[in-house]
Amino acid sequence: MKRGKDEKPTSFHPFRTAVLRGLGVALPPLLTIGIFIWAGRFVYENLAAPVISLTTDYIGVKPVYAIPCVLSLFILILYLLGKFVAVRLGWIFWTLFERGIDRVPLVRNVYGAVKQVSDFVLSEREIEYSRVVAVEWPRRGIWSLALVTSESMVDIEAAANEPVLAVLIPTSPMPMTGFALTIKKSEAIDLNITFDEAIQFIVSCGVVVPPKQLRRMTTGQPVPEASAEATATAENALDSPAEAAPKAPQED
Numbered sequence: 001m002k003r004g005k006d007e008k009p010t011s012f013h014p015f016r017t018a019v020l021r022g023l024g025v026a027l028p029p030l031l032t033i034g035i036f037i038w039a040g041r042f043v044y045e046n047l048a049a050p051v052i053s054l055t056t057d058y059i060g061v062k063p064v065y066a067i068p069c070v071l072s073l074f075i076l077i078l079y080l081l082g083k084f085v086a087v088r089l090g091w092i093f094w095t096l097f098e099r100g101i102d103r104v105p106l107v108r109n110v111y112g113a114v115k116q117v118s119d120f121v122l123s124e125r126e127i128e129y130s131r132v133v134a135v136e137w138p139r140r141g142i143w144s145l146a147l148v149t150s151e152s153m154v155d156i157e158a159a160a161n162e163p164v165l166a167v168l169i170p171t172s173p174m175p176m177t178g179f180a181l182t183i184k185k186s187e188a189i190d191l192n193i194t195f196d197e198a199i200q201f202i203v204s205c206g207v208v209v210p211p212k213q214l215r216r217m218t219t220g221q222p223v224p225e226a227s228a229e230a231t232a233t234a235e236n237a238l239d240s241p242a243e244a245a246p247k248a249p250q251e252d
Contacts, residue, residue, distance in 0.1 A: 047074075048067070048070060051066070051070045052066045052067065052070065055069070055070070116174050116176060119176060129147040129148060129149060129168075129195055130148045130149070131147075131148050131190060131191075132145060132146070132147060132148075132190075132191045132193050132194070132195065132197075132198045133145075133146050133147075133148055133165075133167065133188040133189055133190055133191060134146070134188070134189045134191055135167065135169070135181075135183055135187060135188055135189075136187065137169060137179075137181065137183075144169050145169070145170070145191070145198050145201065145202060146167035146168065146169045146181070146183075146188070147167060147168045147169075147170065147195070147198065148165050148166070148167050148188070149166045149167065149168055149180075150165075150166045151163065151164065151165060151166065152164045152165060152166035152182040153166075153182070156182050160184055162184055162185065162186060163184075163185040163186075164182050164183065164184055164185060165182070165183055165184075165185050165188055166180065166181075166182050167180075167181055167182075167183060167188070168180055168181075169181060170199075170202050171202075172202050172203065172205045172206075173202070173203050173204070173205055174203075175199055175202045175203060191213070192212055192213070193210045193212065193213060194210075197210040
């Protein structure tokens, strides 16, 4: 049953709201610490511990020297692997390896998701974004966040008869892919947010809104004068027909 309009919320409602708000504050750092602890424990138990045991039991190296040696060896292996993949032959082997994984039904889903996240976190950002704007795309009335990359091409600017911008519209929830568009500079609205805040907004599908872009009602600040004037004008417009209507003659 739905609660009636006159029925007040129970006393448990403020307590539940406070608990959920506290959980929202405490959960992100706790999960971050837990993930790093799990990753460190996984690396130590499955990689570092067997190698340290091997070096101390068979080679006779002390653990205090074995850990730096193993770490240096691991970095060297990563360096050689990166150089190998950079050449044509290594890239062919890596492509064949990924094609083989893509044929395994369950593994390809997990591998694809992990690869997208790792590529976004570890890849170098070769594209420099000058600012974040909002554009009406894919049609009028629908606004999308866009990252300005350059001033686009001269021929397009000549055809548009005004300055144009080359923008990248990333997709949610994985912003590694998107659409490269050329828009008119007058049709772009500059947003007072950083690149990281824009990525958080896109990854969260609009849930994480930058603090500077939240509604003023939530911060308790007064409504801007322009909005107050517009509201007063609208109210006067609604009241004007009633005032303009002729009044009925009063009976004696």
